[in-house]
Each structure stands twice: as C-alpha cells, then as structure tokens.
Amino acid sequence: MSAPLEISLIAALTAVACVLPGALLVLRRMALMSDAISHGILPGIVLGVVAGGGVGSPWALAGAVLAGMVLVWLVDLLVATGRMHGDAAIGLVFPVMFSAGVILVARLGGQAHLDTDAVLLGELAFAPLDRLVLGGRDLGPRALWISGGVLLAGLLLVVSCYKELKLAAFDRDFSEAQGLRPGLLDRLVLVLTCLTCVAAFDVAGSVLVVALMIAPAAAAWLLVQRLGSLLGVAALLGVISVLSGQGVARALDLSLAGSMAVCCTLVFLLVFLLAPRRGVLARRRHLQHNRDRFAVDLLLVHLLQHEGQPGEDGPDHLTGHFGWTGSRAARTLRQGEREGVLEVEDRRIRLTGAGRVRAAEAMVRG
Amino acid sequence: MPVPWWQDYTLRIVLSGAALLGLTSGLLGSWSVLRRQSLLGDGIAHAALPGVVLAWMLAGRRDTGILLLGAAAAGWAGTLLIQHLVHGARVKEDSALGIVLAGFFGLGLMLLTWVQHRPDAGQAGLETFLFGQAATLVARDLVWVGGTAVMALAACLLCWKEFKIVGFDREYAASLGLPVRRIERLLTALLVLGIVIGLQTVGVVLVSAMLIAPVVAARQWTHRLSSMVALSMVLGMVGGVGGVLVSAGSERLPTGPCIVLVTALLVAFSLAFAPHRGLVAAWRRQRNSRRALDHDRVLAALQALAGQHPQEPAHAHPEAVIRGMVPGVGVSVVLRNLERRGLARPEGQDSWCLTPEGRSRRIHRTGMEETR
Numbered sequence: 001m002s003a004p005l006e007i008s009l010i011a012a013l014t015a016v017a018c019v020l021p022g023a024l025l026v027l028r029r030m031a032l033m034s035d036a037i038s039h040g041i042l043p044g045i046v047l048g049v050v051a052g053g054g055v056g057s058p059w060a061l062a063g064a065v066l067a068g069m070v071l072v073w074l075v076d077l078l079v080a081t082g083r084m085h086g087d088a089a090i091g092l093v094f095p096v097m098f099s100a101g102v103i104l105v106a107r108l109g110g111q112a113h114l115d116t117d118a119v120l121l122g123e124l125a126f127a128p129l130d131r132l133v134l135g136g137r138d139l140g141p142r143a144l145w146i147s148g149g150v151l152l153a154g155l156l157l158v159v160s161c162y163k164e165l166k167l168a169a170f171d172r173d174f175s176e177a178q179g180l181r182p183g184l185l186d187r188l189v190l191v192l193t194c195l196t197c198v199a200a201f202d203v204a205g206s207v208l209v210v211a212l213m214i215a216p217a218a219a220a221w222l223l224v225q226r227l228g229s230l231l232g233v234a235a236l237l238g239v240i241s242v243l244s245g246q247g248v249a250r251a252l253d254l255s256l257a258g259s260m261a262v263c264c265t266l267v268f269l270l271v272f273l274l275a276p277r278r279g280v281l282a283r284r285r286h287l288q289h290n291r292d293r294f295a296v297d298l299l300l301v302h303l304l305q306h307e308g309q310p311g312e313d314g315p316d317h318l319t320g321h322f323g324w325t326g327s328r329a330a331r332t333l334r335q336g337e338r339e340g341v342l343e344v345e346d347r348r349i350r351l352t353g354a355g356r357v358r359a360a361e362a363m364v365r366g
Numbered sequence: 367m368p369v370p371w372w373q374d375y376t377l378r379i380v381l382s383g384a385a386l387l388g389l390t391s392g393l394l395g396s397w398s399v400l401r402r403q404s405l406l407g408d409g410i411a412h413a414a415l416p417g418v419v420l421a422w423m424l425a426g427r428r429d430t431g432i433l434l435l436g437a438a439a440a441g442w443a444g445t446l447l448i449q450h451l452v453h454g455a456r457v458k459e460d461s462a463l464g465i466v467l468a469g470f471f472g473l474g475l476m477l478l479t480w481v482q483h484r485p486d487a488g489q490a491g492l493e494t495f496l497f498g499q500a501a502t503l504v505a506r507d508l509v510w511v512g513g514t515a516v517m518a519l520a521a522c523l524l525c526w527k528e529f530k531i532v533g534f535d536r537e538y539a540a541s542l543g544l545p546v547r548r549i550e551r552l553l554t555a556l557l558v559l560g561i562v563i564g565l566q567t568v569g570v571v572l573v574s575a576m577l578i579a580p581v582v583a584a585r586q587w588t589h590r591l592s593s594m595v596a597l598s599m600v601l602g603m604v605g606g607v608g609g610v611l612v613s614a615g616s617e618r619l620p621t622g623p624c625i626v627l628v629t630a631l632l633v634a635f636s637l638a639f640a641p642h643r644g645l646v647a648a649w650r651r652q653r654n655s656r657r658a659l660d661h662d663r664v665l666a667a668l669q670a671l672a673g674q675h676p677q678e679p680a681h682a683h684p685e686a687v688i689r690g691m692v693p694g695v696g697v698s699v700v701l702r703n704l705e706r707r708g709l710a711r712p713e714g715q716d717s718w719c720l721t722p723e724g725r726s727r728r729i730h731r732t733g734m735e736e737t738r
Contacts, residue, residue, distance in 0.1 A: 031460040032405050035467065039571055081645060083637060084582050088404040092582060095575030096630045099623030102497060106618045207412070207475070211468030218461040255479040261472025268465055272455055280454040 006128040006141050008246055011260065013147040014200045015212050015238035020154035021193040022213030023234050026221060027169035032087070033072075033190060034213040036094035038197045038206035040071035042101025045201075050108050061146075061198050068194030071097055072187070124203045124256045143203045150199040154192055158231065161185065166227045204257055211261035212238055219271035222278045241267045295332040298322065300341060300359035303351050313349045376501075377614055383503040383511050384606030384625060387567050388580065390515045392602025393522060394560040395577030396595045397553050399585075400533040405463060406445070406554075408574035410561045412467040413444025415474025415570070423481055430507050434562050441558040444470050471570075498569030500610060500621035507566065514563045518556050522595070529553060530591055568622035579629040580605060586640035605629030660692075662729050664700045667691040668710060668720050669729070679725060682713030 025031050044067025048060035071093055078089035127143040139145070158165065167175035168182035175182045193213075200209045220234035244267075245260030252259075273280050299318070306312035312321075318329040333349070336342040341355030351359065398406055414437035421436025422428060444466045451462035503511075522529060531539040532549045540546045557577075564573045584598035609625025638645050667688050675681040689697045701718055704710040709724035 026458070026461050029458050029460055031458070031464045032408075035405075035408065035464055078637075081637065083586060083643060083645075085399075085402055085404070087402060088399055088578050088582055091404040091408060091574045091578045092630070092633065095572045095626050098571050099575075099626040099630075102620055102623045103627070106620050207468050207471045210464055211472060214461050214464035214468070218457055218465060222455055222457070249476075252476075252480070253483065255472075255475040258472040258475025258479065261468045262476060265465055265469025265472065268469075272451065272457070275455070278456050283455065 003128040004246075004250065006144065007124060007256075008243060010127050010141060010143045010147060010203055011124065011242040011246060012239045013144065013151055014203055015216070015242045016235045017147050017151035017154055017196050018200055018209060018212035019216055019234040019238045020151070020158055020231065021189055021196050023217035023220070023227075023231055024165060024169060024189045025193060026214060026217040027227075027230075028186065028189070030186075030190075031214045031218075032090060034193060034197065035206075035210045036075070036090045037068045037071060037190070037193055038201060038209045040094040040097040041065075041067040041194065041198060041201070042098050043067050043104055044070075044101075045198075046101050046104040046108065064198040064201070065191075065194045067097065068197065069191065072190045072194075124260075127203045146199045146202065150196050153195060157188060157192055161188070162227070165189075169227065204260070208257040208261045208264075211264040212242070215264040215268040216241060219268040222271050222275040237267055237271070238264070292332065292335050295322075295324075295328070296336045296339065296341065297358070297362040299332055299336060299349075300351065300355050301362055303342065303349060304356060304359040304363075307351065314347055315344065315349060316347075377610070379505055379508060380500050380503050380614075380621070381607055381610050383508055383567060384500055384610045384621075385603045386508070386511045386515045386606075387564055388576070388602030388604070388606030388625075388629075389599045390511070390518050390560045390602075391564055391573075391576040392580035392584070392598035392600070393515075393518055393595060394553075394557050395581045395602075396584075396591075396598050397529060397533055398557055399578055399581040400591075401553075404578050405460075405574065406448075407557060407561055407577040408571075409448065409463040409467040410441040410444055410558055411565060411570045411573040413470035414438070414441040414562060414565060415471050416440050416477055417443075417474075418565075419474050419477040419481060423477070430510060430566070434510055434566075437562040437565060438558055440470065440474075441562060442555065445554050445558065496569050496571065497620060498565065498567045498572065498622035500567045500613075500625075503567065511563050514559050518560060521552065521556055525549065525552065526592075533591075568625055572622050572626045575626045575629065576602070576605075579626070579633050583629070583633040583636040586636040586643045601629070601632050605632055660695045660700050661703065663692045663695060664688060664697060665704060665709060665720075665724060665727060666729050668704075668718065669725065669727075672720055672725060679722075680713075680719045682717035682719040685716045685718060688718065 022031075022034060025033055041064040044063035044065070045060045046063075048057065048063030051059045051063070074093045074097075075086070075089045078084060078093065079086050084092075128141045130142045132139045132142040132145050164175065164180045164182075164185055167178070167180060168185045172182050196213075197206070197209050200212065204212065216234040216238035217230070219237050220230050224230050224233050241264040242260045245263035246256065248254070248263065249256045249259040271279065274282075276282055299322075302321070303313060311317065315329060315333060318324055318332070319326055322329075324332070333342070333344060336355070337344065339354075341352055341358050343350045343352060395407070398404055417436035417438070417440025418433050419436075420440070421432045424436075425432040448459070448462045448466050451457045451465070452459050457465075528539075528544055528549050531542070531544065532546055532553070536546060539549070560577070561573050564576055568576055580598040580602035581594070583601050584594045587597055588594050605628050606625055608628040610621055612628060613619040613621040613624035636644070639647075641647055668683070670691070671683045671687070672679055672681065685697060685701065688701070689695075701710060701712075704724065705712065708721060709727060710718050710720050713719050
C-alpha cells in the first residue's frame with residue numbers, strides 16, 4: 001500500500017472510531033469531556049513514555065487511559081462536593097493535569113523524547129513509517145491496528161449496550177427508574193472516550209480528536225432522529241471530512257491535522273445550513289412560509305369583516321392598517337392571488353369564494 | 367552572588383505581568399463562572415490562533431499589539447459563531463463550543479504551516495502560543511496587560527449592578543428592561559480581551575484554568591458577589607506571582623504550568639479549609655451534630671430505663687442493655703462524655719445510672735422514635 005492510501009485508511013478508521021463515543025457524548029451533552037480528556041491524558045503519556053517506548057507504545061497507552069480515568073474521577077469528585085458546577089470542574093481539572101504533563105516533559109524531556117507539539121498536533125504524516133512487525137512479517141502501520149482495535153472496542157460497547165445507551169441518552173430519568181444504571185454507562189462511555197482519545201492522539205493530536213468526536217455527531221444529529229442512523233451518518237460524515245481534509249492538505253501542502261479539523265467544521269457548517277428540516281435555511285423557509293400564510297389569513301379576515309365598505313379594500317390601506325411595509329403588502333397580495341383567495345382589480349382587493357371560506361376557517365381557528 | 371529577585375529587572379517585569387494578568391482573569395472569570403460559561407474561555411483561547419497567525423502574516427512582523435488585535439478579532443468571531451450555532455438550529459452549547467474550538471484551531475494550524483512555507487518565515491510562534499512564555503514579557507507588553515486590566519476594572523465598576531443582575535438572573539434582568547444582550551456582549555468582549563492577553567503568558571490550554579481557579583477558590587470563602595470578585599482578583603494575583611517565583615527558582619520549570627498549579631493549590635486549600643463551605647468545616651459540623659445526637663439518644667435510653675424503676679431512680683443498668691437500645695452508637699465513649707458533663711455516673715462493673723441532673727435534662731432530639 002502507498003503511504004497516502006495508508007494515511008487515508010488510518011484517518012478514516014480513526015474518524016469512525018471517534019464517532020462512536022463522540023455521538024454518545026454529544027447526546028449526553030458532555031461533548032467537552034473529549035476536549036478535557038484529550039488534553040488531560042498528557043501526564044499519563046509522558047510517564048508511559050518514560051517507562052518505556054514511544055508515544056504509541058503499550059505503556060503510553062496504559063498511562064494515558066489511567067490519566068483519563070483520573071481526570072474523570074477528579075471531575076466527579078469535585079462536582080460531588082457540591083462546591084462547583086460541572087463545567088467549572090472540567091475547566092479546572094484538565095489544565096491542571098496538562099500543566100503537570102508539561103512540567104514532566106520539561107523535567108524529563110531528555111529521557112522522554114517527547115515533542116509537545118507532536119502530542120497536540122499529531123503525526124499522521126509519519127504514521128505509515130511506524131510498522132507493526134510480528135515474526136518478521138510487516139502487518140501494516142501500527143496506527144492502523146490501534147485505531148482498528150479501539151473501533152472494535154467501541155462497536156462492542158455500542159452493540160452490547162445499544163438499548164441501554166439509547167435510553168440513557170434520550171431519557172435519563174426513565175432509564176434510571178428502569179434500573180439500567182445510566183451513571184455506569186456514562187462511565188463506560190468515558191472509558192471508551194479515553195481509549196479513543198489515546199489511539200487518535202498519536203495520529204491526530206488532541207485538537208483534531210475534539211473535532212472528530214463532536215462535529216460529525218452534531219451534524220448527524222441535525223439530519224436524523226434515531227441513534228442507529230445517527231451513528232451511521234456521523235461515521236460517514238467523519239470519513240468524508242477526514243478524506244477531504246487530506247485532499248486539501250496534500251493539494252496545498254498544509255498541516256494535515258489542521259485541514260482535517262477545518263474540514264470537519266466545514267462539513268458541519270454545510271449540514272447546519274442545508275439540513276432538510278433542522279438546517280438554518282429550512283427553518284428560515286418554514287418561518288417565512290408561516291409568516292406569509294398568517295399575513296394572507298389576516299388580510300382575508302379583514303376583507304371579510306369590511307366587505308362592501310369603501311376605503312377598507314385599497315392596497316394602500318394595508319400599510320396603514322396593518323403596519324406593513326410596502327414590500328410586505330405587495331408580497332402578501334401576490335401570495336393571495338397565487339393561492340386564488342383574492343383578486344386585485346383597479347386598486348381594490350376582492351375576496352374570491354375560496355377566500356371567503358378560508359377567512360371563515362381562519363376566524364374559527366382563532 | 368546571584369541578584370535577589372526583587373532587584374532582577376526581567377523578573378520584576380514578568381512578576382508585574384503575571385500579577386496584572388491574575389487580577390484581570392480573576393475579575394473576568396467571576397462573570398463567566400457565575401453565568402455557567404466556564405468553558406467558553408477555553409473555546410475563545412483556541413479560536414484566537416488563526417487571528418494571531420493572520421495578523422502576523424499581514425503585519426509581517428511580531429508586534430504584540432497587532433497580534434493581540436488579531437487574536438481578539440478571531441476570538442470574537444468564534445464567540446459569534448458559537449451563538450449563531452446555538453440559536454440557529456438544534457446544536458447544544460457544548461457541541462457548538464467544541465466545534466468552533468477545534469475548527470478555528472485547525473484553521474490556525476493550516477495558516478501556520480502556510481506561513482512556515484514562505485521564504486521570509488521567522489521562528490514559528492506556535493510554541494509561545496500553545497504554552498505561553500511569561501519569560502518573554504517585556505515592558506511594552508505590560509502596557510497592553512495593564513491597559514486591559516484597567517479597562518476591565520473600569521467596566522466592572524461602572525456596570526457593576528447590571529453585570530450582577532444579568533449574572534444571577536438573566537430573565538429578571540430582562541423583565542427590568544435592562545439591555546441584557548448588550549450587557550452580555552460587553553461581558554463576552556471583556557472576556558475575549560482578558561483571554562487574549564493571557565495567551566502570551568500561560569498559553570492556550572491553560573488560560574481556562576486562570577479564569578476558573580481563582581473564582582472557585584474565592585467562592586468558598588464568601589457568599590457575597592462583591593467580596594468574591596475582590597478575593598478572586600487577589601487570589602489570581604497570588605497565583606500569578608507565586609507561579610512565577612516557583613518557576614524562577616528552577617531551571618526547567620515552565621512558567622505557565624507553574625502559575626496554574628499554584629492557583630490550583632489555592633483552590634485545593636480553599637475547598638478544604640474555608641470556614642463555612644470548606645470540606646473540613648462541613649465534616650466537623652456533621653461530626654458534631656452526630657455526636658450531639660448520639661449523646662441525646664444515650665441519655666434518652668438511660669431516662670427510659672430509669673422510668674422502669676420509679677421507686678429507685680439511681681438503679682444502675684449494664685452497658686450492654688444500653689447498647690442494645692441505641693444500635694450504631696459508640697456507647698462507652700458517649701457514657702464517659704456524659705459522665706464528664708455530670709449527667710451520668712458509673713455504678714460497679716460496667717453499669718451506669720443517671721445523676722439527678724441527668725434525670726431532669728429535657729431531650730428534644732431523642733432518636734428513639736424508631737425503637738419505640
């Protein structure tokens with residue numbers, strides 16, 4: 001396999017692996033735990049690297065997962081004291097752990113061979129160089145195996161606890177009442193988040209991890225309703241994002257992690273604007289439609305009330321009576337004519353038969 | 367002989383910078399913690415990167431003022447985008463924040479690699495931006511930090527009442543006819559400024575701690591907003607100065623993380639030892655009330671036993687009997703305490719009876735309801 005193809009494969013696998021915990025975090029409104037965990041695991045990675053091996057070594061992975069658990073535990077502990085809110089606890093704990101990590105790097109830098117830039121920004125471009133070799137056989141890039149393993153773990157959790165996760169995400173109180181232990185599930189999701197952060201970290205860096213976890217899931221949530229389709233659509237969007245990001249980065253020779261993160265955000269923004277029902281444009285169209293419909297109703301009722309009275313049915317009267325602007329009045333008249341509920345003839349508006357019926361209905365509706 | 371720190375010019379600059387920064391973030395963080403937007407600071411800090419790089423590209427040199435301007439513009443754009451995302455469609459605040467944070471930061475990285483490809487590229491400033499470099503503060507930077515501090519202070523003094531009402535109860539503020547959106551925008555603008563000047567000192571990742579930690583620490587000591595904000599400013603300064611001194615004491619201790627860790631120590635101390643909200647105080651209160659309840663329960667048991675012998679009020683009862691009546695209480699310790707208070711006295715081997723005083727003592731919390 002060529003290096004760019006391997007990078008694509010690693011990136012796509014990582015994206016899908018990130019989507020699983022990411023979607024659950026987004027639904028549970030804990031999206032920023034991904035940010036906190038991806039930064040807070042730094043001391044664990046440093047200690048793991050000092051204990052043996054590189055950033056992708058099992059020691060570093062174990063250290064990172066452990067640090068992630070410590071972070072989650074500390075946040076829980078601080079919130080449980082009742083002295084601060086969850087977001088304050090998160091915003092307090094992860095910088096402290098990150099600080100500890102930075103200081104460790106500074107103190108042990110010589111032994112650790114750890115570049116903090118690499119930790120934050122990832123080394124996806126070099127991932128194909130780090131091969132997994134077993135018994136003399138080249139089994140492909142190590143990152144591919146790590147991402148695949150984490151993806152498998154995520155799939156295992158989602159498949160085995162699908163019903164419980166769904167209930168915990170959409171109706172926590174009910175799931176608590178059913179004895180499904182949503183708190184325990186949250187913990188499991190956070191463990192999965194730690195694992196995924198660590199795996200993605202090596203290749204993607206902490207910032208891209210945040211983008212991959214949140215953006216595709218939040219975008220998918222604007223498109224679909226069900227958890228299953230949410231996961232599927234989010235995975236698809238994630239893969240599209242990273243692959244287009246890779247394309248952009250190669251074409252312009254720019255930072256791989258950066259352009260992938262930007263593409264995640266752009267894909268999200270596209271969905272945000274264009275989603276068929278919950279997108280901004282669709283909502284605006286819907287609102288405009290309701291507004292037009294209401295204006296026509298208002299006009300029809302007015303005409304019905306004052307039928308035969310001169311002076312009440314001139315188009316110029318509308319701006320004064322309803323406080324409409326000229327364009328608003330013209331728009332409403334056009335709309336009414338198109339729907340065949342009114343007619344304009346030598347500067348007088350008349351109800352049609354259909355218009356009379358609709359005005360009466362509108363009055364009954366109130 | 368090394369120069370003591372108060373005579374070291376560079377260190378004095380850095381110390382003043384860190385103190386001013388701590389003061390400003392303690393002040394501005396109060397509002398974001400109060401409004402439960404603690405993590406907004408983290409988002410703004412990340413979002414500032416593309417602004418820094420763009421300003422650098424356009425200006426062609428690293429001038430603090432221009433970089434700060436760029437950072438502020440990008441940070442402001444980030445907060446606007448977050449608001450649009452939250453109001454525009456079904457996107458929750460945490461998701462919007464995360465997306466903007468990562469997207470803007472990614473854009474900054476792209477721009478940065480682009481700058482580095484250009485032949486005239488100087489040293490990349492990424493390291494400074496990510497981790498802050500308090501040691502590189504010069505006197506001219508102090509003008510910016512000090513200016514921001516003065517501006518933030520003036521705004522908070524002028525709009526104290528408005529900030530307070532909006533911070534505690536947005537709906538009430540709106541019902542009073544206050545321009546809530548404009549006040550919130552002013553608070554956010556101040557926050558952006560505070561974060562932007564913090565970037566240079568502690569870096570992107572750690573700015574959020576600078577905003578939150580002094581506030582959380584100060585909150586434990588007081589219930590009043592005014593004293594909390596004042597204390598938070600002081601604690602921010604203490605954290606800044608302490609962190610700089612700690613990192614100056616050793617060769618390989620980066621300043622930003624030291625400041626954060628020192629401020630975090632202040633939080634830990636406050637959480638533990640603050641007089642009312644402190645965990646130790648709470649634990650002692652709980653222990654004292656449990657002890658008082660235990661005393662009353664044992665006393666009530668003794669009175670009930672004495673009631674069984676109306677003719678002989680000083681009839682003694684074995685400790686085991688009493689223990690059976692008040693399960694879960696360390697009876698022997700309590701009995702000894704009662705003896706010290708002159709309410710009960712031992713009689714022979716492990717038997718106890720009430721003194722006249724103990725018999726006449728009225729008990730309000732008997733804890734006997736469930737045993738009856």
